Amino acid sequence: MTKTALLALLIAGSVTLAGSASMAEMVKYKVENDGIKASLTGKAGDVKNGRKVAINRKKGNCLACHASKHIKDQLFHGEIGPELDGASERYSEAELRLRLVNAQMVNEDTMMPAFYKNTGLTRVRKKFIGKTILTAQEIEDVLAFLKTLK
Amino acid sequence: MTKYKTIKTARSAIALLGMAVFASSATSSAMADKMDDYKVGDIHSGYVYTAPSTRAMQDDDFENPAFLMVEKGEALWSKPGPNGKSCASCHENPEEDMKGVSATYPKYDPKTKKMMTIEQKINREIVEKTGGKKVKWEKGVMPALSVFIGLQSRGMPMNVKIDGEAAPFYEKGKKFYYTRRGQLNIACKHCHEDYAGKHIRADLLSQGMANGFPAYRLKWQKVGSLHRRFRGCNKNIRAEPYKQGAEEYVNLELYVKSRGNGLKMEIPAVRR
Numbered sequence: 001m002t003k004t005a006l007l008a009l010l011i012a013g014s015v016t017l018a019g020s021a022s023m024a025e026m027v028k029y030k031v032e033n034d035g036i037k038a039s040l041t042g043k044a045g046d047v048k049n050g051r052k053v054a055i056n057r058k059k060g061n062c063l064a065c066h067a068s069k070h071i072k073d074q075l076f077h078g079e080i081g082p083e084l085d086g087a088s089e090r091y092s093e094a095e096l097r098l099r100l101v102n103a104q105m106v107n108e109d110t111m112m113p114a115f116y117k118n119t120g121l122t123r124v125r126k127k128f129i130g131k132t133i134l135t136a137q138e139i140e141d142v143l144a145f146l147k148t149l150k
Numbered sequence: 151m152t153k154y155k156t157i158k159t160a161r162s163a164i165a166l167l168g169m170a171v172f173a174s175s176a177t178s179s180a181m182a183d184k185m186d187d188y189k190v191g192d193i194h195s196g197y198v199y200t201a202p203s204t205r206a207m208q209d210d211d212f213e214n215p216a217f218l219m220v221e222k223g224e225a226l227w228s229k230p231g232p233n234g235k236s237c238a239s240c241h242e243n244p245e246e247d248m249k250g251v252s253a254t255y256p257k258y259d260p261k262t263k264k265m266m267t268i269e270q271k272i273n274r275e276i277v278e279k280t281g282g283k284k285v286k287w288e289k290g291v292m293p294a295l296s297v298f299i300g301l302q303s304r305g306m307p308m309n310v311k312i313d314g315e316a317a318p319f320y321e322k323g324k325k326f327y328y329t330r331r332g333q334l335n336i337a338c339k340h341c342h343e344d345y346a347g348k349h350i351r352a353d354l355l356s357q358g359m360a361n362g363f364p365a366y367r368l369k370w371q372k373v374g375s376l377h378r379r380f381r382g383c384n385k386n387i388r389a390e391p392y393k394q395g396a397e398e399y400v401n402l403e404l405y406v407k408s409r410g411n412g413l414k415m416e417i418p419a420v421r422r
Contacts, residue, residue: 064350124332124333124389125390
């Protein structure tokens with residue numbers, strides 16, 4: 001084995017170790033007309049998993065900031081952003097996808113985290129460096145769930 | 151301990167007297183809004199946003215668990231260090247000598263040409279005046295002394311200086327406050343400026359004021375420094391926190407305190 005090949009292997013190894021949503025695996029997406037049209041994974045979202053991800057404090061934690069009448073089993077809904085209910089009537093699927101991926105592309109000053117972004121951040125805690133808050137499929141799942149909240 | 155109770159009672163007696171004088175002009179609504187004491191214009195102490203039961207703990211020195219630290223600090227005051235000297239050797243009368251001191255920190259320190267917090271000042275005194283060793287911020291001597299000294303400013307307006315030599319440090323602290331950080335990419339200002347008064351899940355966001363710190367937090371079950379609170383806020387947004395006393399936090403402390411200049415000091419406050 002040549003030196004360069006060995007080096008390449010080492011680098012590849014460290015990329016794999018970096019986590020499930022490392023830079024190398026970031027899905028590319030296209031923003032047009034205030035939205036992202038295509039599914040990030042090419043697959044449909046899973047409503048049931050989307051609900052789980054949205055509620056989970058270590059994942060979407062959407063209820064930290066938003067309320068929903070359809071999630072009564074969870075106590076303490078936040079008052080920061082608008083109600084989740086009806087969002088899919090106010091926005092198209094493409095617009096919602098962009099808001100989940102990176103709401104700061106819509107409103108530069110928003111408090112809403114960009115759930116699919118792993119660069120251009122400041123002083124990220126070591127264990128989260130290079131990782132997105134949600135995976136591409138989790139974005140699709142939350143989106144599918146969001147569409148059920150009328 | 152009894153002593154402080156007396157001070158407090160005396161103070162409210164004076165307040166009562168004052169009210170008696172104004173009784174004819176004072177409206178009942180003014181009396182009803184005891185919260186006015188915790189506000190200066192649009193600036194609100196964290197007290198305003200805490201639960202009534204937590205406020206009640208702060209209101210009564212006998213209920214406030216931080217008063218164990220006050221007692222400890224009072225005892226330490228006259229305990230001799232390795233060179234035989236104690237704080238009392240130079241400041242015989244802490245109730246007078248330390249009055250208003252905490253309200254003006256962090257202060258510019260000509261020696262290091264940086265800002266210095268009260269904890270850093272305490273450590274310098276321990277080393278230079280009593281021949282002792284620096285102590286850690288969150289347990290033992292430091293919370294006791296910082297709370298004991300802080301109490302001597304209770305009720306006085308917070309008053310940090312931000313001009314002159316402090317100005318560049320103020321600017322750095324301000325920049326920190328408005329910079330997004332962490333994986334969640336949120337700045338202090340988002341929570342404490344844009345959405346103060348709103349719930350973030352179960353927590354009611356305050357304006358993030360510093361006039362009660364070091365404070366007893368129910369979550370910690372002990373007294374903690376302002377920098378410990380900063381660390382918590384940083385970790386919540388998945389940002390790498392700084393260590394207690396790091397220059398970044400010292401400058402941030404200056405800026406955060408300047409936002410609350412005029413608020414009455416509440417050390418030791420009780421917070422959730």
